[in-house]
Amino acid sequence: MKTTQFLFSGFGGQGILFSGKVLAYKGLIEEKQVSWLPSYGPEMRGGTASCSVIVSDGAVGSPIVSKPDVLVAMNLPSLDKFESSVVPGGKIFADSTLIERKVARADVKAFYVPATKLAADNGIPTLANMILLGKILKELGEFTPEGVEAALKKVISAKHADMLEVNLNALRLGASL
Secondary structure (H helix, E strand, O other): OOEEEEEEEEEOOOOHHHHHHHHHHHHHHOOOEEEEEEEEOOOOOOOEEEEEEEEEOOOOOOOOOOOOOEEEEOOHHHHHHHHHHOOOOOEEEEEOOOOOOOOOOOOOEEEEEOHHHHHHHOOOOOOHHHHHHHHHHHHOOOOOHHHHHHHHHHHOOHHHHHHHHHHHHHHHHHHOO
16 A cells, blocks of 8 residues: 655745645545645745645545655755754655745655746746645656646636646646756
8 A cells, every 4th residue: 555645834825735735635546645834834825834735545544644655855954953853765855935945854755846946937926836736746757747736626626726726837847856
């Protein structure tokens, strides 16, 4: 049975919870067992935010992710706080636009993605999270155009349907890295 535990982390307003929700819906669409557990400070925008996601072939016993297989750190405080909790052999994806230091551990694989800069350079300044998610899915061998589009259609509200293609392009950009 394959189970992957993800921890997305960053400042409120960076789309941490949205990224986790897209990943969870992708798992549901692919008939996996999933858990999505958001956590954020009272400030929301600008405060800390994290999101635990578990995608599994079997039942998920607890939504708590204390030892992630995959850490997504979109700011330095998140990397500082969660780097040590990643399982040996795990993966850490860091937004290198906002995080200047390298991962200190040698027993994990680190990916440095200038997601915030790429988002700004491509006219999509609020979608660094989706660029990172595209890169994650590619590195895990889980990027399927049908899967990500179906998940986005579930997560993006009808009010914001015009954002579907923009989000898809951000995911594709991340997957192309």
